[in-house]
Amino acid sequence: MTIALLILGAYGIFAWLVFYKFKLLKFNVAWGMVTFWVGFHVLFLLVVLLRFFAPYTIDGHVIRQTIQIAPRLPHPTLLQDVFVTQNQPVKKGDKLYQFESTLYDAQLAEAQANLVEAQQNALILQEDVVLAQDQLAQAEANETFAAEQVKRYTDLVPKGGARQETLDQWTAQLAGAKAQVAEAEANVTKAQLAVAAQIDGVNAQVAAAQAQVEQAQYYVDQTTIFAPEDGRIISQQARPGLVVGGFRIASIAAFVADANPYFLATFYQEHLKFVEPGQPVEVALDIYPGQVFTGKVKAIWEGTGQGQIKPSGNVPNFLFMHPQGRFAVEIVLDEDPALKRFPGGAHGAAAIYTGGGGEWVSVLRRVNMRLYAWVNFIIPFDV
Template sequence: EVRVDENNRVKLGDTLVVLDDRDYRVRLAQADADLGVALAAVSNKARVGQAEALVAQMQANAEKAHADLERIKPLAEQEIVSKQQLDAAEAAARAADAALAAAQANLVGADARVAAARAARDQAALNLSYTRVIAPSNGVVSKKTVEIGQLVQAGQPLMAAVPLDDIWVTANLKETETADVRPSDPADFTVDAYPGRHFKGHVESISPATGAKFSLLPPDNATGNYTKVVQRIPVRVRLDGKNDPDRPLRPGMSVVVTITTK
């Protein structure tokens, strides 16, 4: 289901696209059932009591096996009992330790199974939430490529929601013009779309490098080309106040900026 079209205004949280969620609802229901079973096992006092009793029994068996082993060891050293009897006592002690560890793991494992079931349920709920694509901010829909019935994949762009509230201008100033430019310096700019109208703003930040350094093919002087070219430094100018809905500033417009330095 596609709920918006090109150039529609949207608000933060508006649903843009709804994907087929039947599979995800089934998985969430299964995860809820698994969590219920795990919780029931933990809350069943009879089962918990049996597990605790089994741990106590295995503890007693292990203590007895080790006590028998300690009694046989000196007798074996004096050759009163055979080596075979000593080996049997040692094996019995190891078996008792293993049985005790298994009983303890079974008792503690119930809580672990609940935690695992709850995590699986949370993951299923999260996956279900991904079937609703919502607007990340206020803006206008653009570049819509999704249509009803289309098969989409994770990471596939469906549309763009262009924000019109968060407006700034990138002024690519010559490096010779930026010596006195500082953040918070007032700025005035005009837009070709609205002749004669002036917009107020201020310098928000200055790029740490020239625009050429971040270009797709940055210049490389390793070939011996030392022709000096004045570089441009991007300066971000933030619009003061809100974007006028009647004459909005839109991304990509041509702007002439004047910055007043101190």
């Protein structure tokens, strides 16, 4: 709009100089129509060339990535201490919040006690195998002795050297000894199976107890929240006495990271026809009136939310008159690629110079960018 007004103004001054100031031509209806149509086509041509060969937008923002700080505690837990203040820079690993840990310390101690008990039980299982094997050996010895007695009395009874009742007793004892051997063998197998219940060479009960210890230790660790990386918490609303955990699923703070910010500007889709990565860019940020920063196109985000249909049971409702979505262009600034001096959300204008249409197209757009930058000294008009 600014460029169009400037062109109209320049053309109007030119017409005034020709027809009124120097009176090179006499103004009449015919010359009026010619002047109008020439001006209209010049304006139209310039606007079209600017839109495609030097696309421009006032919808640009510095984007900083955020991390949602959400306590991962299974029970309602009291916030005990807050170690960070509003907008305070912190380093990775600095303490942010401390929650009351009595319950989780007790659960850890209980889990550690269960682990010790499970380890002792694993040792007992080894001894159970030895005991079962000893019992099997004794049962086999009893069976062997009973079998010999049965054989001896089987030879003596027909010769009158022993009574039939004695043979019957030893026969019954042999049957009982065989039953004891079978029971002892089953006990050995049972004890061996108990010992063989392992996960990666560790007794199953010990592994389960160890897992409980690790889970309890995890929740103890979660009672202290540390900074995930360098950054700051912009709005510090959490205060001691806040209860989190249980059914709470929302975060308690937004952590703004220092690393990997980027400048994102949105353009109408058709204006990106000749835009490619690596082309020069100028950016004018509202936070720095009068300054224009140079940069390059890093990437074009070729997609918008209008190109997504989320899975659902509803038939899509296509609104044909809905305004088109813009495409975002990621821009890297030459002066400060890490954007250390630019806060997240900083707004500004951006122009991309594709090199098409001649140098005068770029010159007009550069004038436009500098007008935007200098007008930021007085806009908005609140004093």
